[in-house]
Amino acid sequence: MASAESSDGSIPIIGGTGALGYGLALRWAQAGLGIVIGSRSVERATEAAVRVRSAVPGATVEGLGNDDAARSGAIVFLTVPFRAQSETLNNLRDALEPGQLLVDCTVPLAAAVSGRATRSLGVWQGSAAQQAQEMVPEGVTVVSALHSVGAPVLSDLGTELDEDTLVCGDKKADKARVAALIQRIPGLRAVNAGPLETARIAEQLTPLLISINARYKTHAGIRVTGLPEGELWT
Amino acid sequence: MASAESSDGSIPIIGGTGALGYGLALRWAQAGLGIVIGSRSVERATEAAVRVRSAVPGATVEGLGNDDAARSGAIVFLTVPFRAQSETLNNLRDALEPGQLLVDCTVPLAAAVSGRATRSLGVWQGSAAQQAQEMVPEGVTVVSALHSVGAPVLSDLGTELDEDTLVCGDKKADKARVAALIQRIPGLRAVNAGPLETARIAEQLTPLLISINARYKTHAGIRVTGLPEGELWT
Numbered sequence: 001m002a003s004a005e006s007s008d009g010s011i012p013i014i015g016g017t018g019a020l021g022y023g024l025a026l027r028w029a030q031a032g033l034g035i036v037i038g039s040r041s042v043e044r045a046t047e048a049a050v051r052v053r054s055a056v057p058g059a060t061v062e063g064l065g066n067d068d069a070a071r072s073g074a075i076v077f078l079t080v081p082f083r084a085q086s087e088t089l090n091n092l093r094d095a096l097e098p099g100q101l102l103v104d105c106t107v108p109l110a111a112a113v114s115g116r117a118t119r120s121l122g123v124w125q126g127s128a129a130q131q132a133q134e135m136v137p138e139g140v141t142v143v144s145a146l147h148s149v150g151a152p153v154l155s156d157l158g159t160e161l162d163e164d165t166l167v168c169g170d171k172k173a174d175k176a177r178v179a180a181l182i183q184r185i186p187g188l189r190a191v192n193a194g195p196l197e198t199a200r201i202a203e204q205l206t207p208l209l210i211s212i213n214a215r216y217k218t219h220a221g222i223r224v225t226g227l228p229e230g231e232l233w234t
Numbered sequence: 235m236a237s238a239e240s241s242d243g244s245i246p247i248i249g250g251t252g253a254l255g256y257g258l259a260l261r262w263a264q265a266g267l268g269i270v271i272g273s274r275s276v277e278r279a280t281e282a283a284v285r286v287r288s289a290v291p292g293a294t295v296e297g298l299g300n301d302d303a304a305r306s307g308a309i310v311f312l313t314v315p316f317r318a319q320s321e322t323l324n325n326l327r328d329a330l331e332p333g334q335l336l337v338d339c340t341v342p343l344a345a346a347v348s349g350r351a352t353r354s355l356g357v358w359q360g361s362a363a364q365q366a367q368e369m370v371p372e373g374v375t376v377v378s379a380l381h382s383v384g385a386p387v388l389s390d391l392g393t394e395l396d397e398d399t400l401v402c403g404d405k406k407a408d409k410a411r412v413a414a415l416i417q418r419i420p421g422l423r424a425v426n427a428g429p430l431e432t433a434r435i436a437e438q439l440t441p442l443l444i445s446i447n448a449r450y451k452t453h454a455g456i457r458v459t460g461l462p463e464g465e466l467w468t
Contacts, residue, residue, distance in 0.1 A: 118428060118432070119431075120435075150460075153460070162459055163459045163460075166442075191446060192446070192449045192450075193442060193445055193446055193449075194352060194442075194445035194446070194448075194449065197353075198352070198442065198445050200438075201354075201438040201439070201441060201442040202442070204434075204435040204438055205435070207435060208400075208427060208428075208432065208435040208436070209458075211427055211428035211432050212425060212426070212427055212428070212458060212461075214428075215426045215427075215428065216426075216461050216462060216466070218460045218461060218462065219460050220458050220459060220460040220461060221458070221459040221460050222456065222457070222458065222459065223456070223457035223458075223459050224443075224446060224454050224455070224456065224457075225396055225397045225454060225455040225456065225457050226384075226387070226397075226452045226453050226454040226455050227446075227450050227452060227454060228450060228452065232450070
């Protein structure tokens with residue numbers, strides 16, 4: 001398995017044809033990282049990879065089925081809609097291996113059951129991330145991140161990012177590896193928000209920002225003030 | 235009843251001897267606004283008023299029982315701990331009058347029932363603010379704000395604020411009146427976060443920031459990025 005941190009490794013993005021996953025693919029491609037876009041449909045994954053290469057000439061990106069994508073890197077990003085999270089993780093049971101990190105970016109918006117995007121669903125385990133941790137094979141560790149970063153902003157390479165993302169997980173070392181990848185995207189800072197259970201709150205930032213977006217016709221993000229300058233992960 | 239917006243009006247702070255209420259009193263006193271500190275104990279309210287005058291010479295501040303305090307201004311701030319919210323509102327039933335705004339700042343931290351301050355309680359109505367709206371006399375409107383502003387930062391007049399506070403409420407005009415008072419504190423920007431039900435999320439920022447504070451040994455706050463420059467309440 002390629003290391004996601006090595007310069008020639010790849011970052012698998014499960015659901016990478018969706019808005020968030022595709023935006024991340026663009027930004028990481030621009031930063032020179034290799035990407036594997038995963039989709040239920042290999043055709044759509046391949047199409048998305050072509051679009052990334054067209055937007056970022058020279059990008060190292062390929063499109064694969066979700067299971068092959070999940071095998072292609074140590075740190076796997078899950079960017080499917082909440083509606084598809086459970087089914088996707090079921091389908092990945094044979095693909096994910098002990099030692100991998102799964103970065104869950106899903107948010108239980110009520111929109112998943114035709115409710116409002118400014119409201120959220122109660123998840124039995126407490127958060128989408130905790131549901132993911134329950135579903136992944138033993139030895140796979142879930143980290144939760146990237147809830148509050150808007151897909152439209154990510155996808156518009158002309159927009160400079162200037163915001164934070166909260167990272168929740170039970171081990172700081174795991175979070176730091178994820179943070180290092182996230183911070184390869186210029187203008188995006190990763191903040192250690194606590195254990196995985198704190199995803200219960202971090203996931204709620206999405207409906208909150210959607211509510212703020214509606215009021216100000218913008219794509220809002222979050223900054224945590226009062227943090228020390230410089231490196232947050234030493 | 236004095237108008238809270240007029241230059242000679244007063245801002246009642248119920249629970250103003252507590253950390254958050256006292257910090258707000260200091261900041262508003264410094265901004266030249268009149269304050270009425272409310273407490274169950276008139277003595278403690280009076281003592282707190284003396285302390286404010288000592289920290290901010292020339293401050294217009296007095297200490298009263300909660301019920302008399304609640305009668306002294308159009309916009310009443312409720313800054314008691316969640317544990318005391320329900321009892322306090324019961325006791326204010328004859329003091330609050332139709333047309334008043336009650337700004338609920340309480341947060342249902344699990345610490346209220348000897349749990350962790352990084353966790354929160356589920357409130358039947360959805361949020362502390364919605365519980366407050368259920369309990370106030372008819373004609374009193376609840377607005378929710380100031381959850382993420384740290385009391386230690388407010389109380390340290392040497393620290394310049396540089397953060398936002400989310401304001402939730404069902405009518406923009408009510409929120410705008412509250413925002414105008416909040417923004418009398420330099421460095422504090424009030425952001426329209428949506429209807430009162432959004433307090434379910436805004437209240438969760440407190441345990442989130444407490445979790446971040448523990449990791450970075452700081453007093454963190456929140457900034458919403460991507461908002462238009464300038465006035466947010468036109």
